[in-house]
Amino acid sequence: MSRVLMRGNEAIAEAAIRAGLKCYFSYPITPQGELVEYMARELPKRGGVFLQAESEVAAINMVYGAAAAGVRTMTSSSSPGNSLKQEGISYLAGARLPAVIVNVMRGGPGLGNIAPAQGDYFQATKGGGHGDYRLIVLAPSTVPEAAQLVMLAFDLSDRYRVPAMILTDGMLGQMMEPVELPPPVDEATIPEKPWALTGAKGRPPNVVRSFELEPRKLKEMNLVLQETYREIEENEVRWEEVETEDAEILLVAHGTVGRIVKTVVRQARKEGIKAGLLRPISLWPFPYGPLRRLAERVPTVLTVELSAGQMWEDVRLAVEGRAKTPFFGELGGVVPTPREILSEVKKHVPA
Amino acid sequence: MSQLSTQIPEGYVKVFSRPRSLSDAKYTYCPGCHHGIIGRLIAEAIDELGIQERAVGVAPVGCAVFLFRFYNVDFVQAAHGRACAVATGLKRASPNLIVFTYQGDGDLAAIGTAETVHAANRGENFTVIFVNNQIYGMTGGEMAPTTLPGQRTVTCPEGRDVKLTGHPLKVSEMLAQLDGPVYITRQAVYDARHIQMAKKAILKAFRNQAEGKGFSLVEIVADCPTNFQMSPVEANRWVVEKALQYFPLGDLKVKED
Numbered sequence: 331m332s333r334v335l336m337r338g339n340e341a342i343a344e345a346a347i348r349a350g351l352k353c354y355f356s357y358p359i360t361p362q363g364e365l366v367e368y369m370a371r372e373l374p375k376r377g378g379v380f381l382q383a384e385s386e387v388a389a390i391n392m393v394y395g396a397a398a399a400g401v402r403t404m405t406s407s408s409s410p411g412n413s414l415k416q417e418g419i420s421y422l423a424g425a426r427l428p429a430v431i432v433n434v435m436r437g438g439p440g441l442g443n444i445a446p447a448q449g450d451y452f453q454a455t456k457g458g459g460h461g462d463y464r465l466i467v468l469a470p471s472t473v474p475e476a477a478q479l480v481m482l483a484f485d486l487s488d489r490y491r492v493p494a495m496i497l498t499d500g501m502l503g504q505m506m507e508p509v510e511l512p513p514p515v516d517e518a519t520i521p522e523k524p525w526a527l528t529g530a531k532g533r534p535p536n537v538v539r540s541f542e543l544e545p546r547k548l549k550e551m552n553l554v555l556q557e558t559y560r561e562i563e564e565n566e567v568r569w570e571e572v573e574t575e576d577a578e579i580l581l582v583a584h585g586t587v588g589r590i591v592k593t594v595v596r597q598a599r600k601e602g603i604k605a606g607l608l609r610p611i612s613l614w615p616f617p618y619g620p621l622r623r624l625a626e627r628v629p630t631v632l633t634v635e636l637s638a639g640q641m642w643e644d645v646r647l648a649v650e651g652r653a654k655t656p657f658f659g660e661l662g663g664v665v666p667t668p669r670e671i672l673s674e675v676k677k678h679v680p681a
Numbered sequence: 682m683s684q685l686s687t688q689i690p691e692g693y694v695k696v697f698s699r700p701r702s703l704s705d706a707k708y709t710y711c712p713g714c715h716h717g718i719i720g721r722l723i724a725e726a727i728d729e730l731g732i733q734e735r736a737v738g739v740a741p742v743g744c745a746v747f748l749f750r751f752y753n754v755d756f757v758q759a760a761h762g763r764a765c766a767v768a769t770g771l772k773r774a775s776p777n778l779i780v781f782t783y784q785g786d787g788d789l790a791a792i793g794t795a796e797t798v799h800a801a802n803r804g805e806n807f808t809v810i811f812v813n814n815q816i817y818g819m820t821g822g823e824m825a826p827t828t829l830p831g832q833r834t835v836t837c838p839e840g841r842d843v844k845l846t847g848h849p850l851k852v853s854e855m856l857a858q859l860d861g862p863v864y865i866t867r868q869a870v871y872d873a874r875h876i877q878m879a880k881k882a883i884l885k886a887f888r889n890q891a892e893g894k895g896f897s898l899v900e901i902v903a904d905c906p907t908n909f910q911m912s913p914v915e916a917n918r919w920v921v922e923k924a925l926q927y928f929p930l931g932d933l934k935v936k937e938d
């Protein structure tokens with residue numbers, strides 16, 4: 331195992347290659363440019379296909395084609411580009427194709443800016459395209475964790491035949507940290523894909539589709555998706571807790587904000603405030619259960635987010651009135667300092 | 682992989698039968714529609730080239746949305762217009778497959794223009810069958826980019842006014858200007874002779890791919906009796922007398938190596 335200094339975007343790319351990535355398609359956009367460049371440089375050398383698509387619409391449909399062929403495939407973008415991919419993501423979900431989609435979020439709506447934001451939470455976790463579907467959504471808070479979660483995303487996506495998303499932001503994409511990269515996966519361990527389009531040789535033809543005109547049959551297809559989602563909710567909820575045992579105020583934050591809030595918790599503790607953190611790692615499936623259990627005994631659950639309160643809705647669904655649920659958010663690519671968050675915390679604890 | 686089999690009585694010789702690559706499924710096309718003929722030609726070409734076990738079709742959204750049912754080959758259903766991007770992904774992932782898309786004029790020349798032009802320009806090594814019936818068949822006969830000037834459709838009930846909605850889009854002429862494609866041709870299937878010519882073109886387009894030559898597109902000027910509100914015979918005549926004026930037949934680009 332090698333320990334190297336890497337940017338988040340590069341670590342994501344390298345981890346994907348080590349996960350057995352064969353085809354990568356994308357369209358350039360800031361702040362994930364380094365990811366595309368890394369792929370252009372490295373993937374062809376290591377036996378994969380790099381192709382710069384004419385648009386994000388094309389990129390996600392190329393991913394759809396490569397996924398149908400049965401190879402590990404990925405695309406990456408930032409918010410505006412990810413919006414263009416929603417049609418293709420819905421088709422991937424409907425056709426039960428595994429693929430990994432990276433969204434390095436930036437300020438929105440519209441063209442917004444290129445500063446870090448978390449305003450695509452709804453789009454990622456609630457199904458940004460049409461139809462009843464879910465993505466497995468993983469939110470790293472450090473560069474090493476990003477590398478780990480990329481490998482996990484490929485595994486989960488293959489296992490459940492559900493597209494997986496790495497939801498992060500420009501801060502993590504640009505940040506440099508030492509990473510211990512996991513060794514490349516043994517490709518023999520990647521599950522067989524008997525449904526893949528390899529040519530109808532010695533078997534009946536395989537068809538990859540989301541289309542079904544007959545309502546009862548489409549309902550059946552939907553029920554298979556729903557069963558899979560229940561299974562994922564059962565097995566794949568991931569989260570981190572920091573100092574929650576005796577917490578009197580629980581902060582909930584994901585991704586890079588989760589990392590900032592860790593600092594806040596430490597400072598609060600120094601000042602005698604019993605703060606704790608729950609950091610959802612899987613945004614879908616969301617850690618409703620763990621959060622609910624904590625809300626049984628913590629009187630205040632403060633959500634901190636780089637949005638107007640998107641994850642906050644899930645926090646309130648989890649807490650269901652068991653605790654107070656204040657919110658502190660920033661918008662437009664503004665990142666709050668630990669001090670600002672700490673003074674927010676102080677508003678909610680008895681002096 | 683079922684096949685319609687009829688017993689051949691003693692002393693009779695079978696001279697015409699269903700192509701092996703064509704499944705038993707009934708076509709979902711209207712009477713007189715050219716989609717059915719074109720579909721069969723593709724199956725014949727696949728059989729003759731012996732590529733059934735390597736072929737993967739990309740079905741469009743349009744009247745050919747059920748295309749995957751009609752063949753004994755692997756298939757993927759693409760989103761409306763995205764077939765060339767899907768085919769790009771498939772072929773790049775598995776270069777040994779023989780990949781073809783089958784697309785209408787709405788699919789290929791309106792919503793999917795960008796994907797088509799760029800796949801052609803990259804010289805992607807797959808085969809495109811482009812059915813230009815000058816109308817949106819599946820959704821009920823709306824104007825297509827290929828609708829003829831003055832042609833009535835439900836969204837240009839007074840006839841297409843070129844001042845408002847432009848002229849018929851000549852996709853094959855456009856693509857033939859690019860350096861990427863190796864073969865761009867326009868064919869028709871309104872009579873036996875043209876059916877044979879179209880078949881040859883389809884064979885060539887598949888052979889180009891098998892030989893690794895690059896992007897080939899066969900446009901077929903077709904009819905749509907239902908939405909033209911014509912009998913099959915009248916619709917066939919429309920192709921010859923009207924459509925071919927705007928879409929003359931012949932090879933637009935043949936790059937020999």
Ligand SMILES: Cc1ncc(C[n+]2csc(CCOP(=O)(O)OP(=O)(O)O)c2C)c(N)n1
Pocket residue numbers: 742743744745761784785786787788789812814816817818819820825
């Ligand atoms: C994104 C999207 N927009 C619109 C449609 C509706 N739609 C289905 S088929 C079609 C046009 C089909 O026309 P064409 O491609 O010419 O094929 P034809 O039916 O004539 O064979 C349209 C607009 C769709 N399915 N998806």
